[in-house]
Amino acid sequence: MTEGETMDHAKAVTNREGKYLTFALADEEYGIGILKVKEIIGMMTITTVPQTPEFVKGVINLRGKVIPVGDLRLRFGIEASDYTERTCIIVVELEGTGDGAGVVQIGIVVDSVSEVLSIKGDEIEDTPTFGTEYNTDYILGMAKIEGGVRILLDIDQVLNAQELAALENAA
Numbered sequence: 284m285t286e287g288e289t290m291d292h293a294k295a296v297t298n299r300e301g302k303y304l305t306f307a308l309a310d311e312e313y314g315i316g317i318l319k320v321k322e323i324i325g326m327m328t329i330t331t332v333p334q335t336p337e338f339v340k341g342v343i344n345l346r347g348k349v350i351p352v353g354d355l356r357l358r359f360g361i362e363a364s365d366y367t368e369r370t371c372i373i374v375v376e377l378e379g380t381g382d383g384a385g386v387v388q389i390g391i392v393v394d395s396v397s398e399v400l401s402i403k404g405d406e407i408e409d410t411p412t413f414g415t416e417y418n419t420d421y422i423l424g425m426a427k428i429e430g431g432v433r434i435l436l437d438i439d440q441v442l443n444a445q446e447l448a449a450l451e452n453a454a
Contacts, residue, residue, distance in 0.1 A: 302402075304316075353392070
């Protein structure tokens, strides 16, 4: 590595360092930056919205505000599962896509929330390359923790612009 590449790598490592809310989907553990998390709520009645993508479950009324909800299992192509008492909705804030694109709140359904972890930059590795046909831009990195790996998500990249617009329109 040249000196410039070393500095860029150090900057990227530092940018990923921080606190992450970890959660389970199927048998895997994921994490999203705690600063993106608005709140965690138990499952509640979701009103379905017709003609939305399969992963869009619908909308919820959260203290008078209508928030679109997507199921992360379905978004990632993981087999759907019955909701349990541990299933919850993580309300996150994303960059909006519309004309007045500000911050948008959406809910993501996860199997269960695990814990908040402080992850150091040197515990995070770059995403492995899976070939050109697989888009892994939504993966921030792989955190090596306690002999296992947690997949750190860039929640702003998990939904592409078209999917985010579908969620925004659902609300």
